[in-house]
Amino acid sequence: MEMKSLMHRYYGRFLLALMALSMVSSSNGATQEKPKSVSLIFNLDQGMxxxxxxxxxLGGLDRALDTVQSFETKYKVYALYSPLTARTDRLKRVLAxxxxxxxxxxxxxxxxxVIAIGNIGTRVRADAIPHEGLAISLKALEQIKRDPLIGPFFAGIRFHEVAAVDFTVKACLDSKSGPNRVDWCDHFQRNLRQRNILQPSKIRPFFEFARRHRMxxxxxxxxxxxxxxxxxEQLATLLASGRYSDLLVLQFANNLPGEAARTNDSAxxxxxxxxxxxxxHTVHALGLSDQSWTCANQKSCPSSVIIQWMKRGLEGRATIFSFEPSFYYFLLPEEQHPVGYPNAPQWRSTSGKASPALRLLAKELGVERLD
Structure with missing residues (x-):
């Protein structure tokens, strides 16, 4: 009972803040309309x-994009990429x-x-800051947006697990040694240099970038x-002005540790x-990131788990769905696979095609045919 009372006190305080922010944004004339259709976001590359x-x-990319476009008969569709790579010429070719x-x-x-793999698994671009979780600079985003070919299709930016990684980094730094030491920080120890990853003063300029370009x-x-x-509460600070209420989508990701969300949707x-x-009021819409990471073995996670979560999202009036990781929904190598896979015979003509799990998901979404 004491723990429940404590949680209610925290959540009650936060809900009051949300209500106050809603009143502010309403007084500024923020839109009251909800999105009129469901949007799907397919993560095609997370920077591995x-x-x-x-x-x-590029062959696998073309096949994946052809598949993704099959969903456009019923949904608004986006591709999602990480711009982390130091091979910026390759990033530009993929975006083109x-x-x-x-x-x-x-x-x-x-x-x-960025913290987990930046300059650990993936060599990063010059303007990335791995220990801050920053994948790309504001200047580089502006250059992409101004590109006459690419810019018109650059439709949004994502802040991915920023609160979770802020919490994790603090826990890691507080447990680097002594009896409470944890080993799950060892992999990205080199990027544990900054305690506060979630800093509104650093994030707000990116929000303003999106606002300028209506993204x-x-x-x-x-x-x-x-x-x-x-x-x-720091996120609430970013939303306090109501300036982003027609652009900001909050998304619940179901990849809780220990399969906590595989069958339990209480969170x-x-x-x-x-x-x-x-x-x-203060946000435009709510969404769901439907991930096979919700299972301990993300590659073999039953498609029924993904489909059940999609149904939960629709029942909860989520309107923006993300699907990740790429190697679950498309025929692509898992993260531990050696690099250079496009030249391997088993991948040359198959990479990027829809996986069986994606085909079952498509059927549930009313998309009968995938290219």
Whole structure:
């Protein structure tokens, strides 16, 4: 009872803040309309060393984009990429190919992946800051947006697991030695140099960039609990002006550790109750990141788990769905696979095609035929 009372006190305080922010944004004339259709976002590359961009798998990219475009008969569709790579020429070629498909795309800006793999698995671009979780600079984003071919299809930016990684980095730094030491920080120890990853003063300029260009702002996270109350209050600070209420999408990610969300949706239901009142006021919409990472073995996660979560999202009035990782939904190598896969015979003509799991998901979404 004491723990329940404590949680209610935290959440009650935060809900009051949300209600206050809603009143501010309403007085500024923010839109009250909800999105009129469901949007689907397919993560095609999260910055891994064996991803489409690093390996310049343009054949696989074309096949994946053809598949993604099959969903456009019923949904608004986006591709999602990480711009982390130091091979910026390859990134540009991938974005140009995406534009030729007339496919809208979203780029990760801040991401837990940057800390986990930046200059560890993937060599990063000069303007990335791995220990801050920054994948790309504001200047570089402006250059992409001004590109006459690519820019018109650059439709949004994502902040991926920023609250979770802020919490994680603090826990790692507090447990580097002594009896409470944890070993799950060892992999990205070299990037544990800054305690506060979520800093509104550094994030706000990227929000303003999206606002100037009328682009989606996607904020996706799996940790929305009593452990991240401070981080959620910082997010509330970013939303306080109501300036982003027609652009900002909050997204619940179902990749909770220990398969906590595989069959239990209590965290999702709690999140919905807390943030649904903000829709049309301080945020534009709510969404769901439907990930095979919700299973301990992400490659063999049953498609029924993914489909059930999609149904939960629709029942909860989510309107923006992301699907990741890429190697679950498309025929692509897993993260531990050696680089250079496009030249291997088993991948040369098959990479990027829809996986069996994606075909089952498509059928549930009413898309009968995938190219």
């Amino acid at each position: 060393p064996n991803g489409i961009i690093e390996n310049l798998d 190919a995406t534009a030729r498909h007339r496919m809208r795309f979203i780029l990760d800006v801040y991401s837990s992946d 989606m702002i996607l904020w996706s996270d799996w940790k929305w609990d009593q452990g991240t109350i401070a981080q959620e 999702w239901q709690s999140w919905l109750k807390r943030y649904r009142p903000a829709v049309g």
